Amino acid sequence: MIEFEYGRKVSEKFLGIDGQTLTQLETLGESWGFAPSEKALVFIDNHDKQRGHGGGGNYLTYKNGKLYDLANVFMLAFPYGYPQVMSSFAFDSSDQGPPADRQGRTRSVHDRGQAACAQGWVCEHRHRSIANMVAFRNATDPATLTDWWSNGSNQIAFGRGDRGFVIINRESQPLDRTFQTSLSAGTYCDVIHAEVDRCGDSTITVDSTGQATVNVEAMDAIAIHANAKL
Template identity: 35%
Template sequence: MTTAFMLAWPYGIPRIMSSYNWPRKLEKQGDRYIDSNSYIGPPHDSGDHILDVKRNPDLSCDSTQWICEHRWHQIYNMVRLRNIAGSEPVANWWEFNNQIAFSRGNKAFIAINNDVKPIDMTNSTGLPAGTYCDIISGGLIDGKCTGKTLTVGNDGKAHIFVDNTWEDPMIAFHIKAKI
């Protein structure tokens, strides 16, 4: 959620970090537990040479060694949203408790839900009329959406629904994700 917000909000220069798997090995010492893997470093061979990242066919990586957050589709799709939104200002701001939604001018829209209830409302999106593919739950591949969709009316408004129980309780759309 925080990475999506950082990439959607027009401030600063975002930095996307990736990491490696750090298995914890807790051992009881007296009345507390100590992680005996307090520093294991990145995946390496016996000569302490860092191992190459093993990529899967979908460009994710072998999560037993590397995590590669920058390759998660939600992250690289949000980087694209930020690039498409460019210098567009924040508009169409909406908030309620731990829920927010806003557009980046008429180029992008995001809704984030960190509350115990779903977002279920109609709001201005700033986007031109049409149907858009959610870049968080999927993406636009060969003109077909692999995720949720959003239909924006001629008035720029759309029914926004974001369930708090979704794995990624947010939706994001940009003009290049128009179906």
């Protein structure tokens, strides 16, 4: 079943509505009145909610920029429900249709075999952090929530057993800290900043005790998983 409240409640934490913070997300799930995880389809936004339809509410959309991407990183990392990633087109009014030519024919999202996401198509699913977190989701399923940490406000980190670890910094200053993970020792590709087909210099080292020292820039995240171990 579609758990519409998920996107609203997660968005409100990222937006800081009425003083809400990311720290509160630790207990997200059935205790919030949500459907059982194995039956819940969840999303940050969909075609109705991004336009304020269907009861409205505070839903993040592509128009929120980095904040939207971070919320999707959380959704894909946290062990609740079946996540649905949005892929849409830009709009200025709620009844505006997709990109079209002068004859009203919808323009293809591809142009000569290349994605044309800058031509009216947003393609949220192609945002690097969102696209790469799909692999994180697959790599960590069905591991449970472990190693939760927060600064009591809008910096959080958590693991998925020995399968993955994610850090989200929604604050305006960098986060420089050593985290305890349940991952095995080694060097991992930070999939938030790596390209889909190569890691480059985006690496995180986990020592023999499972600890990793990282610096996470403001409004940014880091994610590593077992299938991205180098």
